[in-house]
Amino acid sequence: MSRPPWSTSTKLIVILLLLGLGVFLLYRFRAVIIPLILAIILAYILLPLANWIQRRLRVRRSLAILLAYMILFIFLIAIPLLIIPPLAAQATELNLDFQRIYTEIEALLDKRYMVAGQTIDIQAALRQVTGSVRGLVQPFFGQTLLFAIEIVSSLVWVIFIVVISFYLVKDVDALQSWMENLVPPSYEEDFYRLRFEINLIWNAFFRGQLALAIIVATIFTLVGFAIGLPFALAMGVLAGLLEFVPSLGHGIWLIIATFLALFVGSTWLPLPNWIFALIVVGLHLFYQQFDLNYLIPRVIGRRLHLPPLVVILGIVSGALLAGVLGIVLAAPTIASMRVVGHYLYANLLDMEAFPAREADELPAPNPRWWVKSTSTQNRAIDDR
Numbered sequence: 238m239s240r241p242p243w244s245t246s247t248k249l250i251v252i253l254l255l256l257g258l259g260v261f262l263l264y265r266f267r268a269v270i271i272p273l274i275l276a277i278i279l280a281y282i283l284l285p286l287a288n289w290i291q292r293r294l295r296v297r298r299s300l301a302i303l304l305a306y307m308i309l310f311i312f313l314i315a316i317p318l319l320i321i322p323p324l325a326a327q328a329t330e331l332n333l334d335f336q337r338i339y340t341e342i343e344a345l346l347d348k349r350y351m352v353a354g355q356t357i358d359i360q361a362a363l364r365q366v367t368g369s370v371r372g373l374v375q376p377f378f379g380q381t382l383l384f385a386i387e388i389v390s391s392l393v394w395v396i397f398i399v400v401i402s403f404y405l406v407k408d409v410d411a412l413q414s415w416m417e418n419l420v421p422p423s424y425e426e427d428f429y430r431l432r433f434e435i436n437l438i439w440n441a442f443f444r445g446q447l448a449l450a451i452i453v454a455t456i457f458t459l460v461g462f463a464i465g466l467p468f469a470l471a472m473g474v475l476a477g478l479l480e481f482v483p484s485l486g487h488g489i490w491l492i493i494a495t496f497l498a499l500f501v502g503s504t505w506l507p508l509p510n511w512i513f514a515l516i517v518v519g520l521h522l523f524y525q526q527f528d529l530n531y532l533i534p535r536v537i538g539r540r541l542h543l544p545p546l547v548v549i550l551g552i553v554s555g556a557l558l559a560g561v562l563g564i565v566l567a568a569p570t571i572a573s574m575r576v577v578g579h580y581l582y583a584n585l586l587d588m589e590a591f592p593a594r595e596a597d598e599l600p601a602p603n604p605r606w607w608v609k610s611t612s613t614q615n616r617a618i619d620d621r
Contacts, residue, residue: 271559274566276398280405282443283309287406302406306399323470427580430591434576442569449536450477456524457490464516465503466494483548483568487528491521543571 243251263270283305291301405412420428458473466472472494479486498514506513543551551571555563583590 271562272394272398273401274559274562276401276405278443278566279398279402280409281439283402284406284409298407302403305406306403320470320474427590431576431580435573438569438572438576442572445536446481449532450480452532452536453477453480453528460520464513464520465505466517467497467501467504472497481565482552483543485549485552487521487525491518494521543568543575547571 283302286308287298287302287305290296290304291298294301294304296304417425417428454473454477456473457476458470460466461469461472472490475493476490479490482489494517495514498517499510502508502510503513508516548568548571551567552564555565555567555570557563559566580590582588
């Protein structure tokens with residue numbers, strides 16, 4: 238005897254109940270969300286390395302994952318060991334006169350500025366902010382027991398992240414099969430296409446952003462040493478790390494670099510500090526154009542190309558929801574939501590969700606390899 242199908246109202250009630258249950262579970266276990274996201278990110282990063290080790294060494298899956306963790310751990314330990322000694326040596330060679338820098342900053346802040354007919358006393362504003370911050374921070378001093386509890390709690394979460402990521406990498410094939418079995422046969426093609434598009438976004442973000450960070454750190458370090466920027470190595474590493482914070486990262490680096498140029502100056506160029514600061518700003522503006530028009534399209538691609546306003550709003554929202562993690566993951570999350578949103582919009586309006594793109598005709602081979610063909614140049618201009 239065949240069972241009767243569910244009515245539309247029954248399906249709607251079940252969907253609403255499941256949504257309500259999902260929201261309740263997210264709220265009830267909200268403390269686990271961020272560690273779980275970190276575990277997924279760690280598994281996503283380690284998966285290619287574990288697959289490569291298993292394929293090359295022909296070892297068991299568990300051993301390949303453990304070796305991948307060991308390589309990552311050695312890498313994380315080696316970075317500080319390689320960077321800290323040169324930074325300490327560079328700081329010693331600079332022989333900074335902190336008293337002079339403090340005096341110059343104090344003199345700058347003591348001045349009163351006129352803006353739209355209103356006098357702005359920066360010193361008074363800073364005193365008010367300092368008092369507020371001191372009032373917020375003071376209760377936390379002396380609470381050694383709570384601090385120790387926080388350390389233990391952090392260690393527990395680290396263990397949780399490592400264990401979950403281990404099993405995610407180990408059972409990735411089973412998880413993929415389970416998800417594929419949940420998809421109705423009529424929507425399998427859409428599911429595979431959505432997964433492919435979203436995977437391209439996150440692949441471009443993690444692997445492309447890591448490569449871009451290394452390139453940027455190298456460029457900034459070399460240019461910093463060339464012009465005599467104080468703490469050139471540290472500023473280069475900082476520039477690479479700030480590449481993970483789109484739009485705002487460049488501004489943060491420029492503020493710090495301009496501050497160093499104004500109050501410390503070049504380590505070897507015989508220039509006034511204000512002229513050196515203008516050189517730093519000019520070089521950074523030139524680099525921004527180089528980064529936007531050359532590096533990003535070639536290293537990351539245009540899948541994460543989002544309007545700056547959207548990125549900034551996403552960063553602010555991510556910071557409010559998930560702190561630093563939300564700031565870092567804002568851009569790929571928005572790009573993924575754009576793909577899903579376009580799919581839903583197309584289905585609501587009975588449009589083609591994934592329209593086929595006609596391939597461009599390839600240009601005729603050019604025997605002079607150093608000269609670009611006109612069609613290639615035109616296509617590059619159109620892409621911009």
